[in-house]
Amino acid sequence: MAVPCCPEAVAAPAAAAPAGGHRFSAAAGPLPPDVVDEVAEACRSWRGGGSVLSLPFISEAFRELQHETQARLRRLLGLPPGYQVLFMQGGASAQFALVPLNLLGLDGAAAHLDTGHWSRRAAAEAARHARVVTLRHDALDEPAPPRETSPVAYLHLTSNETADGWQWPRLPTSPWPLVVDMSSDLLTRAIDCTGLGLLYASAQKALGVPGLTLVIVRDDLLGRARPSLPGVMNYTALAAADSRLNTPPVFAIFVAHAMLGWIERQGGVPAMARTAARRSHAVYQALDTSGGFYRPQVGPAWRSSVHPCFGLAERALTPRFLEQARAAGLFDLQGHPDVGGLRVSLYNGTPEAAVSALLSFLQEFQRTHG
Structure with missing residues (x-):
């Protein structure tokens, strides 16, 4: 069951991205620093x-x-x-x-x-x-x-x-x-x-x-x-x-x-499942409460906890979304080439800072382009 998202997590200002930025590619999951x-x-x-x-x-x-x-x-x-x-x-x-x-x-x-x-x-x-x-x-x-x-x-x-x-x-x-x-x-x-x-x-x-x-x-x-x-x-x-x-x-x-x-060491699969539920819930909450600015591609019953996929109501804004995301240190948010749209990958090794930065960017992009 998804864990409710803390509203502060969505509204918190984005921390500065690390030198290499945060990557959300579906092709490869990030490795935790300890690994x-x-x-x-x-x-x-x-x-x-x-x-x-x-x-x-x-x-x-x-x-x-x-x-x-x-x-x-x-x-x-x-x-x-x-x-x-x-x-x-x-x-x-x-x-x-x-x-x-x-x-x-x-x-x-x-x-x-x-x-x-x-x-x-x-x-x-x-x-x-x-x-x-x-x-x-x-x-x-x-x-x-x-x-x-x-x-x-x-x-x-x-x-x-x-x-x-x-x-x-x-x-x-x-x-x-x-x-x-x-x-x-x-x-x-x-x-x-x-x-x-x-x-x-x-x-x-x-x-x-x-x-x-x-x-x-x-x-x-x-x-x-x-x-x-x-x-x-x-x-x-x-x-x-x-x-x-x-x-x-x-x-x-x-x-x-x-x-x-x-x-x-993190607590096994139960801990990973709780983290995946919390993160994906926060992302979907940001999409669902956008007033239609962001449009999830899948209904709630079948939504992926690992790959939220969505589009913009105004599709012409998609290149600008990706450009400004990269400027904010958020990379690889484009959808699959055969499907299009936008995509977030939330693998086990994705750091919390990356998710927080993404949520802040979603809010800010909607504020400035909605």
Whole structure:
């Protein structure tokens, strides 16, 4: 439940932005200063040895790092036994193809819930490799799920649509194993693992830096890959090799380890969820009380707590909004190129000062242009 926003938080004057300003890009989440310091120190010397940048993936030190990272992730997610935690590369977009190639074998169909830009991208890529059944987001509320001539192996959904500002309030109940792209809201809220077949997420939004892709797959879904699938893309082969069938993204795994440790120290996922609710409520309150000057793109029931997306009643003011935001040290507020408008990204590592500065800017821009 969203925490009511303190009115003073909206009206407070903006503090001076740091030298590099505040960034709200959906492409990459900021790292907290504590994590930056830990990573910087490890680049010089880590655990009494050399730089983590030269850490061999075949070393015992890396195995310990990897297993600690997996253990932290399991604790934070409340992941029950019976799942493999894989560290891969290629980003979430690679998983659009690798999921059907790993889970469908030569037969069967994949159901995809259409909720926005990224769910459609996932369905389009999957359709190159398998038969895809596209469903509306409310299809599962119907008295009986759709019947298909080919067995449906899984149901794919995008938990948070970064381009559209649309988010599932909770994972739906499904007659098929759920496959969830959680790249943009991983560890921002608790999830119910009941029915979860596979979860994947690129790491640069929630877990650190580009290069690492997390895949969590239920044991009973292994062993279904197409024979032609290369080994380094085969979930079963990777699980058997403990994600070390080829060189894993060592540095990105280290940064994820540091970020997971920071989340634990803050109070875990419950603390992250409270912060996300408070921040997004403050932003939406500023938009909703603007008298129509700002126009949120999504109704309250489906609004993202991570990516408030909105437009201006007078669209011609959008370039001026972005220009003046940059002058105030607020960067990357433009919407997705295919959707347009404006967008705020509120990842776990976003500092409080950035949110306060944004709220003050929204108020000031409306005052001077409304």
